[in-house]
Amino acid sequence: QVQLVQSGAEVKKPGSSVKVSCKASGGTFNTYAFSWLRQAPGQGPEWMGRILPIVGKGNYAQKFQGRLTITVDTSTHTVDMELSSLRSEDTATYYCAKDMGSGQGASFDSWGQGTLVTVSS
Amino acid sequence: DIQMTQSPSSLSASVGDRVTLTCRASQSITTFLNWYQQSPGKAPKLLIYGTSTLQTGVPPRFRGSGYGTDFTLTISSLQPEDFATYYCQQSYSAPRTFGHGTKVEVK
Numbered sequence: 572q573v574q575l576v577q578s579g580a581e582v583k584k585p586g587s588s589v590k591v592s593c594k595a596s597g598g599t600f601n602t603y604a605f606s607w608l609r610q611a612p613g614q615g616p617e618w619m620g621r622i623l624p625i626v627g628k629g630n631y632a633q634k635f636q637g638r639l640t641i642t643v644d645t646s647t648h649t650v651d652m653e654l655s656s657l658r659s660e661d662t663a664t665y666y667c668a669k670d671m672g673s674g675q676g677a678s679f680d681s682w683g684q685g686t687l688v689t690v691s692s
Numbered sequence: 693d694i695q696m697t698q699s700p701s702s703l704s705a706s707v708g709d710r711v712t713l714t715c716r717a718s719q720s721i722t723t724f725l726n727w728y729q730q731s732p733g734k735a736p737k738l739l740i741y742g743t744s745t746l747q748t749g750v751p752p753r754f755r756g757s758g759y760g761t762d763f764t765l766t767i768s769s770l771q772p773e774d775f776a777t778y779y780c781q782q783s784y785s786a787p788r789t790f791g792h793g794t795k796v797e798v799k
Contacts, residue, residue, distance in 0.1 A: 615696075615779050615790035616728075616736060632787045666735055676742060677783050678726040682735035 573598040573669050575683035582689045588655040591686045593667030595648045601625050604670040606679060607641060607652040609663040621670060622650060657690045664688075694718050694782050698791035704799040705770050713765040713794045715780035720760045724784040727756055727765050730793075731776045739778075740765065770796070 578592040593605070606621040620631035622641045629641035640653045650667055664685040671680035695718035705711050715725065723743040728736035738747045740756040743763060753768045767774055777793045 615792045616781075617790070618788045634787075668735075671738070671741070672783075675784060676724055677788065678738055678741045678781070679728075679736070680738045680747065682737070685735055 573603065573681045575667050575669065575681055577665075577667060577683040577686045580687040580689070582691065583657050585658055585690055585692055587657050588653055589657060589688050590651055590653040591665050591667075591688070593650045593652070593683050595650070595669070598669075600648045601645060604673060604677075605641075605643070605650045606668050606670055607639075607650075607665065608668060608679070609661075609665045610685075611660075611663040616666070619652070624650075654688075657688075659690050662688065662690045693787055694721065694785060694789055696780055696782055696789055696791035698778075698780055698794050700794060701792065702795040702797060704797050706799045707770055707772060709770045709799075711767045711770055711796060713778055713796075715758075715763045715765070715791055717761045717763075717782055717784075721782045721784035723759060724782055725756070725758065725763045726781045726783060727754075728779045728781065728790075729774075729776050730779065736779060741783075767796075 574596045576594050581589050583589050601624045604623045607619045608616045610616045622629040624643045631639050638655050642651045667683040668679035669681040671678045697716045699714045725743045727740040730736040744756045755766045777795045779790050779793045781790045
């Protein structure tokens with residue numbers, strides 16, 4: 572069973588960037604894929620992008636192309652998410668999650684505890 | 693992107709009740725449908741994947757069914773820990789998308 576622990580809450584100004592970390596323990600890190608999702612208040616989760624540690628290259632939802640970067644450090648079992656050009660609509664709780672399966676049928680079977688990112692002037 | 697619509701948005705029920713939640717996809721997703729449970733202040737938890745397969749540790753009072761565009765999650769006898777919000781998620785095509793949720797509240 573994989574445990575995911577995320578970094579703490581952030582408050583950011585519009586136009587700035589935020590970086591959220593997710594450290595994995597248990598399981599076999601390099602064999603998994605990890606996704607980042609976010610959830611605005613009162614809304615369902617929204618998938619942002621994912622990365623495979625053995626590949627090291629993220630793939631991103633079109634909505635976040637150019638603003639989102641997901642990176643991985645296989646030595647520390649950490650997956651980071653950086654979102655730039657922040658606006659108020661980016662205020663949400665951000666989650667890292669482990670993918671179960673790949674391609675069609677993939678679900679998210681382990682989740683971090685969530686990191687609240689607040690964008691406010 | 694595939695749109696997922698859940699109904700109702702909320703419902704009130706009592707312990708022991710049988711409840712049925714509905715999820716509809718904007719196009720056929722065959723059986724690539726997952727369900728999650730989220731309690732306040734917590735991360736979502738995977739309940740059911742592939743329309744009807746219970747994730748390890750999920751009690752059998754939860755049952756998923758459906759095909760194509762119409763899916764249901766049934767809780768046969770509601771327990772106190774089941775009062776939460778439930779989300780469906782399609783895994784047929786990228787990007788994987790979620791519904792807006794059904795909140796199951798205490799009557």
